[in-house]
Amino acid sequence: MIQENYQRIRKEIDDICLGCNRSPEDVLLIAVSKTKPVSDMEELLNIGVRDFGENYPQELTEKYGVLPKSVHLHQIGHLQTNKVKYIIDKACMIHAVDSLHLAKTIEKECEKHDLDMDILIEVNFAEEESKFGVKKEETEELVRSIAELCPRVHIQGLMTIAPFVENPEHNRPIFKGMRELALDIKSKNIDNVSMNALSMGMTNDYKIAIEEGATMVRVGTAIFGARNYNK
Secondary structure (H helix, E strand, C coil), rough: CCHHHHHHHHHHHHHHHHHHCCCCCEEHHHHHHECHHHHHHHHHHHCCEEEEHHHHHHHHHHHCCCCCCCEEEEEEECCCHHHHHHHHCCCCCCEECCCHHHHHHHHHHHHHHHCEEEEHHHHHHHHCCCCCCCCCHHHHHHHHHHHHHHCCCEEEECCCCCCCCCCHHHHHHHHHHHHHHHHHHHHCCCCEEEEEECCCCCCCCCCHHHHCCCCEEEHHHHHHHHCCCCC
16 A cells, blocks of 8 residues: 555656646655654565655664665754764755754764765744744845855755645645745855755645645655554
């Protein structure tokens, strides 16, 4: 069932892309495997899936130890500075950087391990009190600061978590605004900043996000089923 779910969603993504004159290759489907066992992930490995999203550094670290090194583990959840050291040489990208302090910690760990790290800036576009992320009007300033002070940390674009809504159409203005924000920052041609990645859209609203320019969607429940947090 997991394989079928993934393939169905991948086909939906491809169809949406073709419907809005985008290449399906422009959208990466990240299978959010947080709280799910490695055996579930291995079902997807068997059909060539390599990109998985993890929220918790400890879980990412444990899975990294047993999964093939060809797997790309994305740190998509909020990351505390004291946990950076555990995933710095294991995550392929950190999606939720929302402060200069966190970026400096990533830079410090990159220096220790002699490596570079791709990141996304998390924007709290809807300004929800329960969500992490920088305010949209403060995003460019943060991007410039990180680009200047953290040469090993490479900003690839932006990320957001839209509100959970009954009607996904209600999030369209947020996704459209994120795309416009990314394009605006990209137009400034800031060194060490590419702005080619836009990570937005989850199980409930990824279709709308793709229509508005998402290049990465993070889908978990629709692939793996509901999560049990009472382990």
